[in-house]
Amino acid sequence: MSLVNGFSKLSKAEKVHWIVETYFNGNSEITNLLTSYYNSDQALQKLHDEFIENTITNFYLPFGVAPNFIINDKVYTIPMVIEESSVVAAASNAAKFWSKRGGFKATVLSTEKIGNVHFLFSGSKQKLEQFIKDIQSKFYENTKHITKNMEKRGGGILAIELVDKTSELKDYYQLHATFDTKDSMGANFINSCLEEFANVLRAEAAVYANFTETEKNLQVIMSILSNYVPNCLVRVEVSCAVEDLKSKEIKDPQYFAEKFVQAVRIAEIETYRAVTHNKGIMNGVDAVVLATGNDFRAIEAGVHAFAAKDGKYSSLSHAEINDGIFHFWMDLPLALGTVGGLTTLHPMVKFALELLEKPSANELMEIIAVAGLAQNFAAVKSLTTTGIQQGHMKMHLMNILNQFNATDEERVKVVNYFDTQTVTHSAVVEFIESLRK
Numbered sequence: 001m002s003l004v005n006g007f008s009k010l011s012k013a014e015k016v017h018w019i020v021e022t023y024f025n026g027n028s029e030i031t032n033l034l035t036s037y038y039n040s041d042q043a044l045q046k047l048h049d050e051f052i053e054n055t056i057t058n059f060y061l062p063f064g065v066a067p068n069f070i071i072n073d074k075v076y077t078i079p080m081v082i083e084e085s086s087v088v089a090a091a092s093n094a095a096k097f098w099s100k101r102g103g104f105k106a107t108v109l110s111t112e113k114i115g116n117v118h119f120l121f122s123g124s125k126q127k128l129e130q131f132i133k134d135i136q137s138k139f140y141e142n143t144k145h146i147t148k149n150m151e152k153r154g155g156g157i158l159a160i161e162l163v164d165k166t167s168e169l170k171d172y173y174q175l176h177a178t179f180d181t182k183d184s185m186g187a188n189f190i191n192s193c194l195e196e197f198a199n200v201l202r203a204e205a206a207v208y209a210n211f212t213e214t215e216k217n218l219q220v221i222m223s224i225l226s227n228y229v230p231n232c233l234v235r236v237e238v239s240c241a242v243e244d245l246k247s248k249e250i251k252d253p254q255y256f257a258e259k260f261v262q263a264v265r266i267a268e269i270e271t272y273r274a275v276t277h278n279k280g281i282m283n284g285v286d287a288v289v290l291a292t293g294n295d296f297r298a299i300e301a302g303v304h305a306f307a308a309k310d311g312k313y314s315s316l317s318h319a320e321i322n323d324g325i326f327h328f329w330m331d332l333p334l335a336l337g338t339v340g341g342l343t344t345l346h347p348m349v350k351f352a353l354e355l356l357e358k359p360s361a362n363e364l365m366e367i368i369a370v371a372g373l374a375q376n377f378a379a380v381k382s383l384t385t386t387g388i389q390q391g392h393m394k395m396h397l398m399n400i401l402n403q404f405n406a407t408d409e410e411r412v413k414v415v416n417y418f419d420t421q422t423v424t425h426s427a428v429v430e431f432i433e434s435l436r437k
C-alpha cells in the first residue's frame, strides 16, 4: 500500500476514488456502497461532510426512543442512539416499571467545570505564590473579551489557584481554574480562557521584579480543560416500598430486593463486576449523549475516573433497603451542552433536544443520568432473575434473522417458536435450517 500526499486537499469524490483504487482494486461496487449512504439533499450532505475531516461517506446508527420516563414528576420520551440490541428495550422497560412507582428523582448538585495551565517553575515556591496573588486581577482583565457574555448569563470564571505538584514531578505547578459555562459544555470557552491565562503568566513572570533570571523563565507546558469534573454532579434515584416491587417477573419482592442489593454490593467491591456494571449504566448514558450531540468520549473518560475516585474502581450506583423501603441511586459527573458543538448544527440533534422539550444543560444532566440508572436497574433486574440472555437474545433475534436473510414467513415462525424457547444463536440457526429443508 502506498503513502499519499495532500489527501486532505482532494475533493470527496477524489478521496473515494483513491480509497477504492488503493484498497479495493477499483471495484465499482465499493464506490456504489459508499455513495449509497449519501443523503439526497446535497446541502444537508455538505453539512454532514463538514462536521469532521476527510469525510468519504455517512455511517448510520439507529435512532430509537424510550417512552414513559417520569423524572421529577415530568414525563419524557428519551432519544437514544446506539448500535446494541436490547438497550432501548431495557430502558423502556425500566421507565415503565418505575412510572408506576413514583418515577425517577433527579437533582443537579453542582456545575463546576475545570481547566488547568500546566507549567514548570524552578525557584522559590513562596515567591511564586506571591506572584500569582499579585497578577490575579490580570487573569480576569485579559479574558474580559472572552468572559463578558458568559458572565451576563450568570457564568464565567469561578476561581484560579496555584497547585504545587513538585512532589510528583520536578518543578511542576498548575493554575487550577474553575468555571461555570451555563448551557454549554464549555470546552472552547475554557480553553480560550486558559490560553490567555498562560499568556499573562509568561508575560508577567518575565518582568516580575522579585524573580531571579531562572524564575523569570517559567515554562508553560500546556493549557487544556479537564474532562474530570467531580463537581459537575447530578444525583438520580428511585425508591419504593419493597412490597411495591412486586410485578410479573418479581413474585417475591423481598427476595428480589435483597438479591438486587447484593448484586450492587458486589459491583461496589469487585472491579471485574464494577466495570461491566458501569458499562451497563453507560449503555443508557452514551445513547442519550450521542443523540443530543454531546461528546461521549469526554463523558466516558470523566465518569470512569469518577468511578475510581476513592482509589479503587467501583460501582457508580448504590442500593439499600431501609425500614422496608428499597432505594437505588447514583451520582454522576456530566459536563454537557445544549448549545454549541453539534447541538445547533445537526438536524437530528435539534430534533432530539426538541423531543426533550429544549432542556437546559442542567435538565439534560438529569435526563441522561436517569437513562443510565434505568439501564442499570433493567440489567441488574434481569441478571438477578431470568439471567441476561433471555431478554437480550430475545431482542437480538432480529439481528440473527437478518444475518440469514429470513423471509417474512420464516420470521413469524421463528418468533413464535422462540416465544417459549430460550434464544441462542445455534438454536436459531438450527430452527431456520429445519424450516429450509
Ligand SMILES: CC(C)(COP(=O)([O-])OP(=O)([O-])OC[C@H]1O[C@@H](n2cnc3c(N)ncnc32)[C@H](O)[C@@H]1OP(=O)([O-])[O-])[C@@H](O)C(=O)NCCC(=O)NCCSC(=O)C[C@@](C)(O)CC(=O)[O-]
Pocket: 084, 085, 086, 087, 088, 089, 090, 091, 092, 093, 094, 096, 276, 277, 278, 279, 280, 281, 283, 375, 376, 378, 379, 380, 382, 383, 388, 390, 391, 392, 394, 395
Ligand atoms: C429486554 C427486556 C426489556 C425484555 O423484557 P420483557 O419483560 O420480556 O419485556 P415485555 O415483552 O414484557 O415488555 C415490557 C416492556 O419492556 C419494553 N420492551 C420489551 N420488548 C421491547 C421491544 N422489542 N422494543 C421496545 N421495548 C420493549 C417495553 O417498555 C415493554 O412495554 P410495552 O412497550 O410493551 O408497553 C428485558 O429482558 C431487559 O430489560 N433485559 C435487560 C437487557 C439489557 O440490559 N440490555 C443491555 C445490553 S446487555 C449489556 O451490555 C449490559 C450488561 C447486562 O452487561 C450490564 C451489566 O452487566 O450490568
Ligand SMILES: NC(=O)C1=CN([C@@H]2O[C@H](COP(=O)(O)OP(=O)(O)OC[C@H]3O[C@@H](n4cnc5c(N)ncnc54)[C@H](O)[C@@H]3O)[C@@H](O)[C@H]2O)C=CC1
Pocket: 149, 153, 181, 182, 183, 184, 185, 186, 187, 188, 189, 225, 227, 293, 294, 295, 298, 337, 339, 340, 341, 342
Ligand atoms: N477535551 C474535550 O472534551 C474537548 C471537547 N471539545 C469539543 O468542543 C465541543 C464544543 O463545546 P463548546 O465549547 O461548549 O461549544 P461552542 O464553543 O461551540 O459553544 C459554546 C458557546 O455557545 C455560546 N452560548 C450561547 N448561549 C449560551 C448559553 N446559554 N450558555 C453557554 N454558552 C452559550 C457561548 O459563546 C459559548 O462559548 C464539545 O462538544 C466537544 O466535543 C473541544 C475541545 C476539547
